[in-house]
Structures are given as C-alpha cells and as structure tokens.
Amino acid sequence: xxxxxxxxxxxxxxxxxxxxxxxxxxxxxxxxxxxxxxxxxxxxxxxxxxxxxxxxxxxxxxxxxxxxxxxxxxxxxxxxxxxxxxxxxxxxxxxxxxxxxxxxxxxxxxxxxxxxxxxxxxxxxxxxxxxxxxxxxxxxxxxxxxxxxxxxxxxxxxxxxxxxxxxxxxxxxxxxxxxxxxxxxxxxxxxxxxxxxxxxxxxxxxxxxxxxxxxxxxxxxxxxxxxxxxxxxxxxxxxxxxxxxxxxxxxxxxxxxxxxxxxxxxxxxxxxxxxxxxxxxxxxxxxxxxxxxxxxxxxxxxxxxxxxxxxxxxxxxxxxxxxxxxxxxxxxxxxxxxxx
Amino acid sequence: xxxxxxxxxxxxxxxxxxxxxxxxxxxxxxxxxxxxxxxxxxxxxxxxxxxxxxxxxxxxxxxxxxxxxxxxxxxxxxxxxxxxxxxxxxxxxxxxxxxxxxxxxxxxxxxxxxxxxxxxxxxxxxxxxxxxxxxxxxxxxxxxxxxxxxxxxxxxxxxxxxxxxxxxxxxxxxxxxxxxxxxxxxxxxxxxxxxxxxxxxxxxxxxxxxxxxxxxxxxxxxxxxxxxxxxxxxxxxxxxxxxxxxxxxxxxxxxxxxxxxxxxxxxxxxxxxxxxxxxxxxxxxxxxxxxxxxxxxxxxxxxxxxxxxxxxxxxxxxxxxxxxxxxxxxxxxxxxxxxxxxxxxxxxxxxxxxxxxxxxxxxxxxxxxxxxxxxxxxxxxxxxxxxxxxxxxxxxxxxxxxxxxxxxxxxxxxxxxxxxxxxxxxxxxxxxxxxxxxxxxxxxxxxxxxxxxxxxxxxxxxxxxxxxxxxxxxxxxxxxxxxxxxxxxxxxxxxxxxxxxxxxxxxxxxxxxxxxxxxxxxxxxxxxxxxxxxxxxxxxxxxxxxxxxxxxxxxxxxxxxxxxxxxxxxxxxxxxxxxxxxxxxxxxxxxxxxxxxxxxxxxxxxx
Numbered sequence: 001x002x003x004x005x006x007x008x009x010x011x012x013x014x015x016x017x018x019x020x021x022x023x024x025x026x027x028x029x030x031x032x033x034x035x036x037x038x039x040x041x042x043x044x045x046x047x048x049x050x051x052x053x054x055x056x057x058x059x060x061x062x063x064x065x066x067x068x069x070x071x072x073x074x075x076x077x078x079x080x081x082x083x084x085x086x087x088x089x090x091x092x093x094x095x096x097x098x099x100x101x102x103x104x105x106x107x108x109x110x111x112x113x114x115x116x117x118x119x120x121x122x123x124x125x126x127x128x129x130x131x132x133x134x135x136x137x138x139x140x141x142x143x144x145x146x147x148x149x150x151x152x153x154x155x156x157x158x159x160x161x162x163x164x165x166x167x168x169x170x171x172x173x174x175x176x177x178x179x180x181x182x183x184x185x186x187x188x189x190x191x192x193x194x195x196x197x198x199x200x201x202x203x204x205x206x207x208x209x210x211x212x213x214x215x216x217x218x219x220x221x222x223x224x225x226x227x228x229x230x231x232x233x234x235x236x237x238x239x240x241x242x243x244x245x246x247x248x249x250x251x252x253x254x255x256x257x258x259x260x261x262x263x264x265x266x267x268x269x270x271x272x273x274x275x276x277x278x279x280x281x282x283x284x285x286x287x288x289x290x291x292x293x294x295x296x297x298x299x300x301x302x303x304x305x306x307x308x309x310x311x312x313x314x315x316x317x318x319x320x321x322x323x324x325x326x327x328x329x330x331x332x333x334x335x336x337x338x339x340x
Numbered sequence: 341x342x343x344x345x346x347x348x349x350x351x352x353x354x355x356x357x358x359x360x361x362x363x364x365x366x367x368x369x370x371x372x373x374x375x376x377x378x379x380x381x382x383x384x385x386x387x388x389x390x391x392x393x394x395x396x397x398x399x400x401x402x403x404x405x406x407x408x409x410x411x412x413x414x415x416x417x418x419x420x421x422x423x424x425x426x427x428x429x430x431x432x433x434x435x436x437x438x439x440x441x442x443x444x445x446x447x448x449x450x451x452x453x454x455x456x457x458x459x460x461x462x463x464x465x466x467x468x469x470x471x472x473x474x475x476x477x478x479x480x481x482x483x484x485x486x487x488x489x490x491x492x493x494x495x496x497x498x499x500x501x502x503x504x505x506x507x508x509x510x511x512x513x514x515x516x517x518x519x520x521x522x523x524x525x526x527x528x529x530x531x532x533x534x535x536x537x538x539x540x541x542x543x544x545x546x547x548x549x550x551x552x553x554x555x556x557x558x559x560x561x562x563x564x565x566x567x568x569x570x571x572x573x574x575x576x577x578x579x580x581x582x583x584x585x586x587x588x589x590x591x592x593x594x595x596x597x598x599x600x601x602x603x604x605x606x607x608x609x610x611x612x613x614x615x616x617x618x619x620x621x622x623x624x625x626x627x628x629x630x631x632x633x634x635x636x637x638x639x640x641x642x643x644x645x646x647x648x649x650x651x652x653x654x655x656x657x658x659x660x661x662x663x664x665x666x667x668x669x670x671x672x673x674x675x676x677x678x679x680x681x682x683x684x685x686x687x688x689x690x691x692x693x694x695x696x697x698x699x700x701x702x703x704x705x706x707x708x709x710x711x712x713x714x715x716x717x718x719x720x721x722x723x724x725x726x727x728x729x730x731x732x733x734x735x736x737x738x739x740x741x742x743x744x745x746x747x748x749x750x751x752x753x754x755x756x757x758x759x760x761x762x763x764x765x766x767x768x769x770x771x772x773x774x775x776x777x778x779x780x781x782x783x784x785x786x787x788x789x790x791x792x793x794x795x796x797x798x799x800x801x802x803x804x805x806x807x808x809x810x811x812x813x814x815x816x817x818x819x820x821x822x823x824x825x826x827x828x829x830x831x832x833x834x835x836x837x838x839x840x841x842x843x844x845x846x847x848x849x850x851x852x853x854x855x856x857x858x859x860x861x862x863x864x865x866x867x868x869x870x871x872x873x874x875x876x877x878x879x880x881x882x883x884x885x886x887x888x889x890x891x892x893x894x895x896x897x898x899x900x901x902x903x904x905x906x907x908x909x910x911x912x913x914x915x916x917x918x919x920x921x922x923x924x925x926x927x928x929x930x931x932x933x934x935x936x937x938x939x940x941x942x943x944x945x946x947x
Binding site for chain 1: 692764
C-alpha cells in the first residue's frame with residue numbers, strides 16, 4: 001500500500017475530528033489537533049502535510065490566524081477553512097491573511113469535502129517542487145509568504161516591503177510593464193485614487209460597466225483587476241469568477257461596499273480572489289494590496305505552475321450565459337495579447 | 341390711558357359748558373317779557389291818556405264823581421308795579437332806563453298829587469258853580485216875590501234880576517271858556533252888586549250875598565283849577581313813558597345784539613361741535629370699520645385657529661403615534677438584535693453537532709452496502725456448505741467474497757469506528773436537543789407569566805444562548821445560592837440576563853471572567869452579574885439606563901438594552917443597581933421580590 005498523504009484537521013470539537021478522520025482515513029493519514037497552537041506544533045514537526053483543514057471558531061487562536069501562521073511555517077500546505085457561523089471580519093482575514101484555498105461550509109457534504117481534499121492534495125503534490133524551487137531561488141527565508149502573503153497592516157508593510165519578494169522589484173517592473181490595472185467600478189474616484197497611490201507607474205483603465213471591462217480587456221494588457229461586486233446594477237462577481245476560470249493569470253482584488261459572507265466565500269471558492277477590501281477606501285491598504293497583486297502577477301508569470309494553487313471550482317450555475325460566451329469569444333485575442 | 345380718558349372727559353365737559361352758556365345767553369332774551377314790557381308801556385300811555393281825559397271830563401263836570409279820576413291811578417299803579425318788576429327782572433344795568441323809570445315814577449306821583457289838589461279845588465269850584473245857579477234862581481224868585489208884594493215893579497229889582505241872570509250866563513260862559521279876560525267883567529259886576537246889596541231888602545241881600553260869594557269862588561277858583569289842569573296835562577308822563585320805551589328799546593336792542601352775537605356764536609360753536617362730532621363720527625365709523633375688519637379677521641382667525649388647532653392636534657397626535665411607533669420599532673429592533681444575537685449563537689452551536697451528525701450518518705450509510713453484502717454472503721454460506729462436494733469451488737469463492745467484503749468494510753471503517761460515529765452522532769443530537777430545550781427555556785414562548793420560576797435555571801439557559809459570545813474569551817463562574825422560585829415573566833427576565841451577560845462579555849476586551857451569583861435576602865431574590873471588564877466611567881454611569889444612551893458606534897447598538905432591562909425589572913417590582921470601577925470591572929445586581937403582585941398585562945409594552 002502506498003504511503004498515505006498527510007492531512008491535518010484542527011477543531012476544538014472532538015466529534016468533528018472523529019468525523020473528519022472517519023471520512024478521510026481510508027485515503028489519507030489524518031493528523032488531528034484540538035487547538036491552533038497544537039496544530040502549529042504538528043506543522044513544525046511533520047514535513048509534507050499536504051492539507052490543513054481548520055475550524056474558524058476556536059478558543060484562543062482563530063482559524064484565520066492559524067492559516068496565516070501555517071502559511072509561514074509550511075507554505076506548501078493547502079489551507080481549507082471550516083465555517084459555520086462566522087463574522088465577516090474573520091472571513092476577510094482568512095482571505096487576505098490566510099490566503100485560504102477553499103471555504104467549507106458546515107454542515108458539509110461528505111462527497112464535496114472528499115473532492116476538495118483530493119483536489120487540494122493533488123495541487124499540493126504538483127506544486128511541491130515549484131514551491132521548493134521557489135523557496136530555494138529566493139534568498140528570502142519565507143518565499144511564498146513574502147511573495148503572496150503581504151501583511152495587511154501598515155506596520156508590517158514598513159517592516160517588510162511588499163514589492164520585495166522572490167522576484168525583485170526590477171523584474172516586477174519589467175514583467176508588468178505595459179500590463180495595466182483595470183478598475184471595474186461605477187465610481188470614478190477609485191481609479192483616480194489609485195493613480196495617486198501608484199504615481200502613474202502603471203497604466204490604469206476604468207470600466208464603469210461589465211461590457212466596458214470586457215472591451216478594455218480585449219484591447220489592453222491587464223495584470224490586475226480591482227472590481228466592485230456590483231457595477232451599474234450588474235453582478236460583477238460572476239464576471240470575476242469566469243475571468244479567473246478562463247484566465248488564471250489575472251489577479252483580482254475586490255473593493256466593495258456590499259458585504260456578504262456568502263459572496264466572499266463564493267469569490268474564494270470560485271474566483272480565487274487575491275484580496276478583499278471594503279469601502280470607504282483605505283489608501284494605504286489599497287496601495288499595499290495593489291503592489292502586492294502586481295508582484296504576485298509577476299511571480300505567476302515567472303512560475304506558472306504556482307497558478308495551480310489558485311485553481312477554482314467549476315461554476316455550477318451560470319446566471320448570465322451571454323457573459324460567458326462574450327468573455328470566451330474575446331479570450332483568444334486576450335490570450336494572444338498576454339503571450340499564450 | 342386713564343389720563344387720556346380724564347382729559348377727554350374734562351374737555352367734553354368744557355365744551356358742553358360752553359354750549360350751555362351760549363344757549364342760556366340766547367335763551368335769556370324772553371320775547372314774551374319783551375312784549376309784555378312794551379305792552380305795559382303802551383297800556384301806560386293809553387291809561388295816561390284816559391286819565392287825562394277823565395280829568396278833563398271832571399273839569400267839565402262831565403263826570404259825576406271822582407272815581408273816574410282816581411281809578412286810572414289804581415290801574416296805573418298795578419301797571420307801574422308790573423313794569424318795575426319786569427324791568428328789575430331784566431336785571432340790566434342801564435342808567436338811562438333807571439333814570440327814565442324814576443322820572444316816570446316821579447311824574448306819576450306828581451300827577452297824583454296834582455290830581456288830588458285838583459280834586460279839592462274842583463270840588464269847591466264845582467259846588468259853587470252848581471250852587472250859583474240855584475242861588476241866582478233863589479234871588480230871582482225873591483225878587484219876584486218882593487216885586488209882587490209891591491205891586492209896583494221896583495226897577496232896581498228888575499235890574500238886579502237881569503244882572504244876576506247875566507251873571508249866571510257870564511259865569512257859565514266863563515266856566516266854559518278858558519279866557520281869563522272874561523273874569524274881569526264878572527268881578528266888576530260882582531263889585532257893583534256888592535255895593536248895591538245894601539240897597540236891597542235883607543232877604544234879597546242875603547240871597548244876593550250868597551250869589552256873590554259863590555260867584556267870587558267860581559271866578560277865583562277857576563284860574564287855579566285851570567292852572568292845575570294845565571299842570572296835570574303838561575306833566576311829561578307820555579314823554580317819560582316814551583323815554584322808558586326808548587331806554588328799554590335801547591336795552592332790548594343791545595340785548596338782541598348780544599343775543600344775536602351769542603346766537604351766531606352758538607351756531608358757529610354748534611357748527612364746530614357738529615364738525616367735531618362729524619369728525620369723531622367719521623373716526624368712529626373708521627374705527628368701527630377697522631373693528632369690523634378686525635372682528636371679521638378675528639372670526640376668520642378664530643375659525644381657522646380651530647382648524648389649525650385641530651390640524652396641529654392631528655399632526656401632534658400623528659407625530660406622537662409616529663414617535664410611539666418608532667419607539668416600538670426601536671424596542672422591536674432591540675428585541676430583534678438580541679434575538680439575532682441569540683439566533684446566530686444558537687445557529688453556530690447547533691451547526692457544529694449538526695455537521696458531524698450529518699457526516700457520521702452519511703459515513704455509516706456509505707458503509708452499510710458493505711455490511712449488507714457481507715450479511716448476504718454469510719446468509720448464503722450455509723447453502724454452500726450444504727452443497728455437494730463438486731461445489732467446493734463455489735464454497736471457496738463464497739469465502740473469498742466474504743473476505744473481500746470484510747476487507748472492503750475494514751478499509752472504510754470498523755465496527756468500533758461505526759460505533760464511535762453513532763455515539764458521536766447521538767451526543768451531537770443530545771447537544772442539539774439540549775440547545776432546543778434551552779431555547780425553549782429562554783424564550784418561554786409557551787407561557788408568558790410563570791408562577792414558580794427558577795432563576796438559576798433561567799441563568800443556565802441564558803448561558804447556553806450566550807455561549808457563542810462567551811466561548812473562547814470568557815470564563816463563567818457560577819455561584820448559585822438556594823433561591824426561592826418566584827412568579828415572573830421568565831422570557832423577559834432572561835432577556836435582561838442575556839443583555840447583562842452579553843454586555844459583560846463585551847466589556848471584557850481580551851479574556852476575563854463573569855461571575856454569576858444568586859442569593860436571597862428578606863423576600864428578595866438577588867442576581868449579581870460581575871465582570872472583570874474595562875468598567876464604566878463615573879461620568880456616564882448615571883446615564884446607562886437612559887433610553888438611547890449608548891457608547892457603541894452608530895448602528896451598532898440601539899441604546900435601549902439597559903433601558904428596557906430597567907423597565908422590565910421595574911415592572912417586576914424589583915430594582916437593578918450598578919457598581920463599576922474603571923479597569924476593574926462592573927457589577928450589576930438585580931433584586932426581585934419573591935411575592936410580587938405585579939400585573940403582567942402591561943408587559944407587552946416593554947417586551
């Protein structure tokens with residue numbers, strides 16, 4: 001029998017751990033921990049833990065916090081979060097700081113959880129080398145963390161410049177030169193503010209409607225999209241998801257005034273959004289996220305294998321099929337432009 | 341204002357006084373008096389004439405007695421009095437009038453005196469005049485008798501006879517005439533007769549003497565009487581009357597002039613007054629018009645005021661209703677907020693056991709086909725055992741199938757694990773049912789007022805509900821005493837306790853403890869909730885029970901939680917007190933009477 005891949009389950013409720021173990025035991029070696037600290041201990045000791053499944057609400061250390069720490073200790077481990085009732089902030093933290101791969105809603109569907117874990121393990125194995133190589137290449141001790149997990153707070157930013165990563169600033173500039181940022185928002189102020197923040201170093205395009213966004217995408221090189229969830233009374237999340245599915249190189253930042261846990265969860269699971277920010281704009285945070293997103297785009301161009309770590313679920317229900325066909329129709333020219 | 345009225349009053353009085361004065365001045369000239377006076381004066385003069393006439397008549401012996409002479413005097417006297425009275429009534433200071441009246445009076449007196457004299461003179465004269473004819477007749481008859489006795493006519497006798505007859509005739513003539521020269525011959529003749537007298541017999545001479553005496557009286561008195569008469573007639577009575585009349589007329593004229601002046605003045609004044617009145621009337625009319633307008637406006641305003649009052653009242657009641665409604669909405673939203681908190685907590689609490697129960701049962705169900713296969717193979721195995729030897733192979737195969745099924749089953753799980761999963765599910769279901777029971781205890785929707793409510797149990801159910809908030813950060817220390825059951829509205833009290841406990845946990849910034857203490861004192865049940873949170877500053881401590889007072893961000897709290905709690909406890913006849921120290925913690929104490937007679941009907945208002 002092959003050696004089983006390791007999966008770490010963390011929950012303060014032992015019955016959940018029993019269930020998860022019974023569910024996944026046949027395929028994987030299940031490690032369990034009843035607190036965040038315990039889980040981090042295991043992560044430090046045990047190599048090659050492919051997947052971390054954590055509950056969000058735990059005493060002392062919350063799931064989002066554990067994910068953030070886990071990312072530093074074991075960058076190769078795919079991070080999944082169990083959520084039942086969670087407040088919005090913990091979900092936002094999981095996205096921005098924990099770079100969660102999937103949210104799993106409680107109560108879960110056994111088949112679904114198996115599928116997600118299988119997928120995560122597969123991605124972890126496939127990208128193991130890339131991550132390692134990446135780690136080796138980078139002088140930084142914590143490659144993925146520095147490349148991807150840009151600390152949200154300003155203090156952290158000052159401590160650790162976000163532009164610096166496995167790919168140095170120069171190369172980032174080189175890679176992204178020409179590629180611009182597309183702001184999808186019916187509010188004009190966003191693009192202006194962004195221009196101020198970035199000192200016009202990157203071309204910025206402003207789309208007030210989805211159609212305008214598609215038009216701009218087919219005519220310009222776009223590396224980062226900063227999008228609202230609602231644009232001119234249209235749902236922009238589907239656009240973001242379809243785009244990510246068909247063009248994984250584009251990094252998405254959501255900047256919205258509408259908050260819904262369900263939307264955020266679906267944006268992660270199906271759209272792999274890079275960051276989630278809410279209005280009114282916090283300039284520092286937006287600047288940080290944007291620069292970080294530009295850097296991530298560069299890294300992805302550099303190491304396309306890493307893109308697998310951001311693969312999305314298939315959209316089960318497409319609410320706006322014409323949007324898909326329109327987007328897919330444009331895809332070819334888009335790919336050409338982006339060098340595919 | 342009063343001064344103005346006073347001034348107006350005095351002014352009006354003054355004007356009326358002027359009017360009255362002018363009127364009396366105009367009225368003072370009595371035209372009747374005037375006519376009476378002039379009439380009297382006329383009567384005077386006519387009477388005077390009549391009097392003179394009478395005097396003359398008397399002189400001519402046309403009147404038999406003196407009454408006709410004296411009577412006018414009586415009339416004149418009364419007239420005189422009348423005139424004097426009237427004139428004095430006039431009260432006019434006119435010297436000419438007075439003088440003329442005096443003159444007149446004097447002349448009347450003079451006349452009277454003269455008339456008296458005349459009367460006296462005339463009586464003697466008249467008597468002599470009457471007697472002279474008789475005396476002459478006697479003489480004549482004596483002469484005749486003397487003559488007859490002497491058969492021979494005596495010439496002297498005859499001469500005497502004719503002389504006496506001539507004398508009579510001359511005397512009568514003298515009497516009738518006013519000529520003085522006629523007296524001379526008569527006196528001459530009388531002297532002759534006197535000288536002749538002695539020549540006649542005694543009888544005749546006596547007679548003759550009588551004739552001479554009387555004749556002499558007549559001759560002597562006649563001029564005196566005539567002069568008296570002349571004096572009487574010449575008395576200036578008419579003139580004086582005329583003078584009076586003139587003086588009076590002058591007075592009257594001046595009075596008429598005065599009257600005319602006053603009359604004119606009166607008219608002018610009346611005109612002025614009329615103008616003034618007209619002006620006042622105009623002013624009054626204007627004032628009335630304005631008053632009318634104002635009155636109309638007032639009436640309209642009054643009507644509209646009522647309308648407006650009604651409108652305002654309606655607006656106010658609408659506003660009040662809206663306020664009440666919004667208050668009710670706020671209370672409702674507070675209720676919904678605590679309900680939402682509760683539901684969210686419970687949802688999470690239920691979600692976890694639900695998640696693993698679901699997963700476990702699903703897993704067991706997944707394993708069930710393997711077990712069923714195994715069971716079927718085992719059930720089929722005796723048949724295989726009973727089969728002929730040729731079926732050995734089948735037996736072997738059957739055994740193999742069983743082994744395979746067992747392996748498959750073991751690969752997926754084990755009976756121990758299945759047991760564990762089912763046990764886990766059972767405990768999860770128990771957890772869920774406990775939760776539901778707590779929910780029921782918490783809300784007590786089935787009964788509003790409860791007789792014997794155990795507040796310790798109530799607190800436990802609240803802790804289950806609040807667990808979601810408390811878990812991970814707050815340690816609960818229960819220090820329950822033995823407390824009597826009380827009659828209360830458990831769902832409302834639980835709402836209060838949940839509010840206090842959630843507040844306590846929110847006051848704890850990192851981690852801390854909440855101590856729940858219950859104890860009874862003097863028919864009171866006390867619930868003490870103490871936290872180790874940040875505490876409440878002294879300056880806001882008195883306001884924490886005020887409605888809408890909140891230290892939370894706008895939109896995060898209604899500020900009604902504690903005010904509703906306060907009301908609920910108040911309606912239970914209890915008290916809620918707070919003690920707090922910044923950075924040490926806060927302690928709320930709820931005291932509820934064991935036997936309280938509060939009517940729970942009104943509880944809907946607060947709850």
